[in-house]
Amino acid sequence: MLEVSQVTVDLGGQQVLKEIDLVVQTGEILAILGPSGSGKTTLLRAIAGLVPMSKGTIRWAGEDVTNVAVHRRGFGLMFQGYALFPHLDVAGNVGFGVPKETRREQIAAALDWVGLAGFENREIEELSGGEKQRVALARTLAPRPNLVMLDEPLGALDRSLRDRLVGDIRQLLEERGVTAIVVTHDRDEAEAMSDRIGLMRDGKIIQVGRLDQILTEPADPWVEDFLS
Amino acid sequence: MTTKRWGWWLTALVPTLFIGYFFLYPVSRILSLGLSEFSVGSTGLEARLLRVGWFTLWQAVASTALTLVFAAPLTWAISRYEFRGRRLASALVTVPFVLPTVVVGSAFVALGWRDSIWAILAAHMFFNAAVVVRTVGTLWSRLDPDLLAAARVLGASSSEAFRRVTLPLLKPALAAASSIVFLFTFTSFGVVLIIGGFRYATLEVEIYRQAVSLFDLPLAAALAVVQLVGVTFALYLYTRYQDRHARSWTLRADARRLRASGRTKVALGFAVWGTLAALAIPLGGLITRSLGTRGAYRTLFENNRVVGVPIESAIHSMTFALIAVVVAALVGVMSAAVIASRSGPFSRWFDLTLMLPLGTSAVTIGFGFIIALDWPIDLRASYILVPLAHALIAVPFVVRAMVPTLKAIPSGLRESAAVLGTSPAKMWWRIDLPIAAKAVLVGAGFAFAVSLGEFGATSFVARPATATMPVMIFRLLSRPGATSLGMAMALSVVLAAITTAVVMWIDRLQVGELGRF
Numbered sequence: 001m002l003e004v005s006q007v008t009v010d011l012g013g014q015q016v017l018k019e020i021d022l023v024v025q026t027g028e029i030l031a032i033l034g035p036s037g038s039g040k041t042t043l044l045r046a047i048a049g050l051v052p053m054s055k056g057t058i059r060w061a062g063e064d065v066t067n068v069a070v071h072r073r074g075f076g077l078m079f080q081g082y083a084l085f086p087h088l089d090v091a092g093n094v095g096f097g098v099p100k101e102t103r104r105e106q107i108a109a110a111l112d113w114v115g116l117a118g119f120e121n122r123e124i125e126e127l128s129g130g131e132k133q134r135v136a137l138a139r140t141l142a143p144r145p146n147l148v149m150l151d152e153p154l155g156a157l158d159r160s161l162r163d164r165l166v167g168d169i170r171q172l173l174e175e176r177g178v179t180a181i182v183v184t185h186d187r188d189e190a191e192a193m194s195d196r197i198g199l200m201r202d203g204k205i206i207q208v209g210r211l212d213q214i215l216t217e218p219a220d221p222w223v224e225d226f227l228s
Numbered sequence: 229m230t231t232k233r234w235g236w237w238l239t240a241l242v243p244t245l246f247i248g249y250f251f252l253y254p255v256s257r258i259l260s261l262g263l264s265e266f267s268v269g270s271t272g273l274e275a276r277l278l279r280v281g282w283f284t285l286w287q288a289v290a291s292t293a294l295t296l297v298f299a300a301p302l303t304w305a306i307s308r309y310e311f312r313g314r315r316l317a318s319a320l321v322t323v324p325f326v327l328p329t330v331v332v333g334s335a336f337v338a339l340g341w342r343d344s345i346w347a348i349l350a351a352h353m354f355f356n357a358a359v360v361v362r363t364v365g366t367l368w369s370r371l372d373p374d375l376l377a378a379a380r381v382l383g384a385s386s387s388e389a390f391r392r393v394t395l396p397l398l399k400p401a402l403a404a405a406s407s408i409v410f411l412f413t414f415t416s417f418g419v420v421l422i423i424g425g426f427r428y429a430t431l432e433v434e435i436y437r438q439a440v441s442l443f444d445l446p447l448a449a450a451l452a453v454v455q456l457v458g459v460t461f462a463l464y465l466y467t468r469y470q471d472r473h474a475r476s477w478t479l480r481a482d483a484r485r486l487r488a489s490g491r492t493k494v495a496l497g498f499a500v501w502g503t504l505a506a507l508a509i510p511l512g513g514l515i516t517r518s519l520g521t522r523g524a525y526r527t528l529f530e531n532n533r534v535v536g537v538p539i540e541s542a543i544h545s546m547t548f549a550l551i552a553v554v555v556a557a558l559v560g561v562m563s564a565a566v567i568a569s570r571s572g573p574f575s576r577w578f579d580l581t582l583m584l585p586l587g588t589s590a591v592t593i594g595f596g597f598i599i600a601l602d603w604p605i606d607l608r609a610s611y612i613l614v615p616l617a618h619a620l621i622a623v624p625f626v627v628r629a630m631v632p633t634l635k636a637i638p639s640g641l642r643e644s645a646a647v648l649g650t651s652p653a654k655m656w657w658r659i660d661l662p663i664a665a666k667a668v669l670v671g672a673g674f675a676f677a678v679s680l681g682e683f684g685a686t687s688f689v690a691r692p693a694t695a696t697m698p699v700m701i702f703r704l705l706s707r708p709g710a711t712s713l714g715m716a717m718a719l720s721v722v723l724a725a726i727t728t729a730v731v732m733w734i735d736r737l738q739v740g741e742l743g744r745f
Contacts (some may be wrong), residue, residue, distance in 0.1 A: 050377050050491065071388075077381045079616070083374035087396045096392070097382030143383060198725040 001026050002047070002147055002179060007056035008046045009039075009046050009203075016042045018203045019056070024147075026061075029173055030208075031190035035226070036202030040183040041080065043200070047181070048077045060146065076145030079200070080152045082136035084124045090135055091120035097143035110142035113172055130161050138203045141176065148173065148180040154189060168193045187227055189210075200221055233517035233534070235653055236569065243582065243623075244564040250620050251585055254586065254596025256349065259617045261599065262449035273450060276434070282456060284414060284430040287345070291352035292406050293411040300354045304631070306361065309496055310485035317500050318361065319735075324507055324732040325358035327724055328681025330698040333422030334720040335510035337705060337713075338517040343425050351419045354510055356409045357503070367401040368394075373484060407504055408467040414458060415589035418683040418698070422705055431455045432591045436687060439595055449599070452592050463587055466730075483702035491659075505675075518721045519716025528718055529589035541700035542726075548696060551615035552622060556675040557668060560626025563640035564664070565656065568634035569629065579627075586624040590684025594618055597689050613689040614696065620678035624677065626671030633667040634660060666737060673734035680727055 009017040016039050024030045032040050039054045047058055048071040059067045065073055071077040084093050097106045111117050114134040127135065134151065140148060153169060154162040167182040170193045179186045184190050190197050191211045199207045199219075207219040211227075265273070265694065306318050332355050342348035373396065379389035395402075417432035424430075426437060431451055441447035488496050520522050528539045567579050573639075587591060597617060601607040643656050683698040690699045697719060704716035 045377075049379055050380070069385075070377075071383045071385050074383075075381065077378075079374050079378055081372075081374065083372060083378040085375060085378070085393060087393075087399075096379065096385070139378075141381070 001061060001183060004047065005057050007046055009042055009051055009134040010052050011053045016044060018202050020205055022198060023207060024179055024181060025175050026179050031183065031194035031197045032183045032200055033187065033197050034185065036185055038200045039203040040096060041151055043181055044077060044181065047048050047149065048075050049073055073147055075147045075149065076140040078136050078140040078150045078153055080155055082132050084132060084136055086124050090122045093135055094138045096138045096139060106142050107219050110138040114138045129157055133157060147176045150182045152183055169193055176222055182212040233683045239562045240566045241482065243559050246559050247581055250372045250616060254600035257454045257600040262453035265450040266444040273447065277454060280429055280431055287348060288410050288414040292350050294349055295353045295409050296360055296406065298356040301501040303365045303368065305496050305499040306485060306495045306614060307365040309488045311496060311545060313489065320504055321361050321507065322358045324354050325726065326727060328683065328698055328727060329418030330422065330683050330708050331720045331724045333419045334701060334705065334716055335514040336423050338513040338717055339510060342423055343427055345428055345660060346660050347423045347682050348420055348428060351423055351710055352413045352416065354507060356412055359408050360405045362402045363405040364398055367398060367601045370486065371397055401429060404470055405463065411459065411462060432589055435595060442658045447600060448595060452595055453588060459587060461469045471632055503562045514717055517716065518717035521710060523715065524714035524718040527715055535700065535703055538608055538700055538715055541695050541697045542722065545680055545696040547614040552679040553620035553672045553675045555615065556622040556626050557620035557672050560623050560630065560671055561668060564627050564630035564634055568631050582627055583624050585620050590621060590682065594685030594688030611691055611694045614686055617685040617689055618682050621682060622675035625674035628642065629674065630664055630667040631670035632663050640721045670734055670737050673730060677730045682712050
């Protein structure tokens with residue numbers, strides 16, 4: 001279980017995250033939904049340990065990880081724009097975070113999950129947008145992280161591809177039984193990929209719940225407006 | 229159409245003759261003289277070659293490695309982080325690079341560092357740090373920071389992320405910077421001659437000694453052949469590497485720098501202040517020494533029994549620089565017009581030939597002048613060889629400054645002019661030239677700066693009566709006594725000031741950064 005409490009982030013003299021409280025149950029998929037600039041990406045980066053927090057704690061499985069270095073947290077983050085390593089091939093990317101002894105098997109397994117079996121020796125530049133997205137997903141999943149965070153996983157893809165992949169991602173996460181946070185600005189995507197939705201605006205979480213719950217009892221007029 | 233063709237060929241003819249007579253012909257004379265020396269197999273050639281060649285090679289490799297290490301902290305600081313004075317720091321690091329080699333030599337002599345291999349290596353580091361900071365820094369600042377973040381999230385510690393992600397991605401720039409520094413230090417002349425004396429002779433210094441002091445021209449030619457082969461081999465390796473590894477990483481168009489906090493801030497301070505302080509020491513020493521010698525500046529204006537009036541060298545230098553600028557601008561503008569107006573194998577071949585003097589050592593150029601330019605008329609005793617040598621070295625700078633600008637002129641502009649009935653020649657005059665005028669100024673500025681500081685070729689062709697500033701500084705440094713030393717320092721400060729002023733003027737003209745080589 002991930003517990004985020006009172007997390008506050010200041011960047012360049014501006015408060016980007018304001019006292020965020022959030023709980024994600026083990027095995028649950030939570031979507032963070034909100035307009036661009038609402039602080040969704042920063043929230044993921046704060047949980048991963050990539051941005052310094054001025055206040056607040058992050059606990060995983062009851063343990064305080066606030067001061068644990070990024071690379072020791074065991075969290076996975078798929079970046080918006082994927083951030084694939086251009087100097088490595090597909091296997092080099094997917095196996096980056098996997099120990100040597102089991103690397104080969106784990107690369108093959110992760111590529112198999114995302115439907116790219118046999119892509120090991122392909123160069124990143126040769127891949128289509130959809131293939132890159134799946135390599136990035138495989139790279140995030142390959143080290144078997146406790147918590148998986150996906151930042152706009154379908155952002156750059158075209159409509160038809162997105163519709164197809166939404167279901168794939170959810171199935172993949174559920175089969176692995178991982179705890180996950182998915183950031184998106186698209187209501188339908190959020191609904192299709194997640195168990196619960198957290199609505200974010202101006203660095204604050206406005207409301208958390210299942211979409212139908214939120215729709216029947218919106219916290220304020222803005223929520224109603226944003227979701228319709 | 230036919231008139232355009234004629235004009236094109238005529239325009240191409242002038243630069244071709246210039247490069248042909250002042251570069252290709254002298255080099256061919258060196259080759260034939262040097263190769264015949266090899267076939268004769270004179271005594272002691274092999275042993276000397278082995279000794280000098282080996283020293284040249286290992287000091288170049290060592291200098292390159294040390295420069296990379298020395299420049300690394302500052303490169304890291306100014307490409308990854310935004311802080312107050314970042315631009316100033318990156319401008320200051322370029323100062324040593326634009327200084328004439330003779331001034332760099334004087335600065336280390338001012339510190340009392342002479343006849344030492346460490347002084348040579350330090351001077352090379354001092355001079356070349358800017359190459360690494362500029363070349364590697366440009367790429368580094370454009371690497372997507374998310375790549376590093378991705379590595380960290382995947383379990384890599386920050387040093388591991390640097391080794392597995394940053395370093396491989398910087399490889400093309402590291403290779404480019406290393407090759408440039410290697411070439412500069414492999415062909416290093418002024419610095420080694422002044423600091424190392426004859427005890428530490430590179431191929432360049434040995435060519436100079438054999439040709440000028442011992443008049444063994446065939447041996448000097450043989451050494452020059454080795455030098456040419458070495459430089460060509462290095463360039464070949466570099467081009468082959470670039471061809472194989474020329475992969476375009478997905479770079480950010482703009483640089484994204486982070487703000488430092490906590491421990492990083494302290495590290496930044498050390499990197500920036502430490503490097504700048506290290507660079508300031510030789511220059512500070514030079515200025516202190518020149519001011520510390522009683523009447524050093526005043527005696528520059530007085531007639532000296534041995535060297536004449538030292539400050540007159542400034543007048544010679546300026547005059548030569550102006551002639552060199554005119555010649556280089558004429559040849560350069562014609563060459564650029566030829567290269568930019570047409571693409572095809574001839575253009576590319578022409579472009580490459582024009583760049584050759586840049587890759588050739590200045591000593592080879594000067595040496596070629598004195599052995600070859602006695603035909604059809606004997607030019608060897610004429611002072612005109614000095615500005616011509618400078619112009620030859622400066623032409624590539626003019627061409628490089630102009631070609632991108634000319635190629636960027638939108639073709640719509642030409643078409644609309646053609647519709648209005650403008651002839652090609654008139655079109656060039658009315659459209660291309662005004663647009664390229666600024667580029668010409670930049671190129672001319674470079675030519676002026678190059679001419680002011682040039683020492684390698686000048687040391688062969690300069691006449692005692694018309695010594696340039698670098699030559700005068702060298703002569704003063706070679707004389708015993710504190711007075712001569714003080715005068716050398718004072719003249720070095722004057723030369724450094726003029727050069728810096730010229731380069732600052734170019735930098736203000738240029739829209740982009742100065743860091744293209």
